[in-house]
Amino acid sequence: MIITNVENVPGKVIAEHYGLVSGSTVRAKHLGRDFMAGLKNIVGGELKGYTELLAESRAESVERMKTQARALGANAIINIRFSTSSVAQGASELYAYGTAVKLEDSNE
Structure with a gap:
């Protein structure tokens, strides 16, 4: 499956268009991560627990x-985007969306 944030893939043409596809997850903060984040706010630095949480959420x-997209018969998702929102105190949604298409090699 080709996944890209651009509208066209070099050397490919869009043979079928299936429309919007999306995936999301809602994750809550972990008490241990929250404690360590509080300490990092005092001394500064990367909040690695939250970085890992966001990476897991994106994946x-x-x-x-x-x-x-596969269920629709697509072999690519183009023009993908990510969005986040706060759902509740300490919980956030990460939403990924894009356009499902079937790409074929161009004849050029």
């Missing part, structure tokens, strides 16, 4: 989006 959202 899960993309996998769910790919599953939806």
Whole structure:
């Protein structure tokens, strides 16, 4: 499955258009991560626990989006985007979306 944030893939043409596909996950903060983040706010530095949480969330959202695209018969998702939102105190949604298409080699 080709996944890209651009509208066209060099050397390929869009043979079929299946429309919007998406995947999301809602994750809550972990008490241990929250404690360590509080300490980092005092001394500064990267909040690695949150970085890992966001990386896991992105991966899960993309996998769910790919599953939806495969079910439609797509072999690519173009023009993908990510969005985040706060759902509840300490919980956030990461939403991935794009356009499911079937790409074929161009004849040029």
